[in-house]
Amino acid sequence: MSPALTLRLAETPHSAPVTHVSELIGWTIGLLVLIGLVYWLMRQGWNWRRTQQSGLPALPAAPKATTESVLELEGRYFGTTSAGDWLDRVVAHRLGERSLAELTLRPDGLEVVRPASASFFIPIAALRAARTDKGIAGKVVPEGGLLVVTWEHGGKLLDSGFRGDHPAEHDNWVTAVEVLLKAHAKVASPSEVQQDEAQKEGA
Template sequence: MIHELAQEKAKVTDWPGYIGWAVGIVILIGLVYWLMRQGWNWRRTLQSDLPPLPAAPEDLGPVLRTASGRYHGSTTAGAWLDRIVAHGLGTRSLVELTLTERGLLARRPGDQDLWIPAEALSGARVDSGIAGKVVPAGLLVVTWTHDSKALDSGFRADHPDEHAAWVAAVEELATRTTRTTGKTKKTEEAAS
């Protein structure tokens, strides 16, 4: 009877089978990771026509608002799943946001800072998601233009109740800049 139990125990602990399955699962996970990485690189190659991001000026001008939080990525405006990965725009990170009279600065530790000049800002809104990230309490989505390509960039402040004030401040700056830029263009056209 004891001999039969020992043989039964030997059948249950089939170590070569377990090791084979474990190695197979590790290979499958590695393959999926490699394919995801290839997709990311392919997307970066497709977006290589996007010029480098503008550098932040030395003098940012008077500060209108500041906040800390997370940067969740950028997409083509209106297409919340079309992630932009060129120039580090697809990398999620911590962020320190500063809105000034001259534009929006997103300082991202460990990645390239994002500077959006005031004349490139189109508006802002609170939305539930961007780039495959859905947040029930909402994200601050800033719409801007880079080299005639409209983009949405998503941020989540540490205090989401600040999002409405950010939307108002960005909208007001974009409207004021558009009004000023429009007057300058009309003056230049009249002088020609």
């Protein structure tokens, strides 16, 4: 290449990179507004649910344990929903908050300790069933990856979902809850029979 041609190429003006700063700022602001709107709508929905569920009684605290625990489980609490409807989240009394959890199954019920949220206790008389599942409160995991406990509170059937640090233990929990419920039913049956007889005599 000749020196003259090289000089002409060097003198040729190069196009400067075009930046649309104003458009970029506009898109950024629009995106932030959209995120803020979605967050506000979520908060409104959450508050609406809390208002709708305001009639749900406060959660009972665990009484002092008088016997040894049957089983213990460490993991995460994923939430509580209306029984059978894994999208109908219950948010009253902080039941909608996901958190770490420690579960203790006792002869008198299920104790749920949540260090960063509200702990609660499910009396044995309120326990209805336990099963493994794959989803609750909008959270989906592999099949059997959730331990779901069905219980009654304030006349409403609820499902609470937990995922243990070792999901293989879930089946043991299902079996233990079933055994505990059967034992409780046998203990409760005589008193129920006596009540029925008393009602018949009174009639």
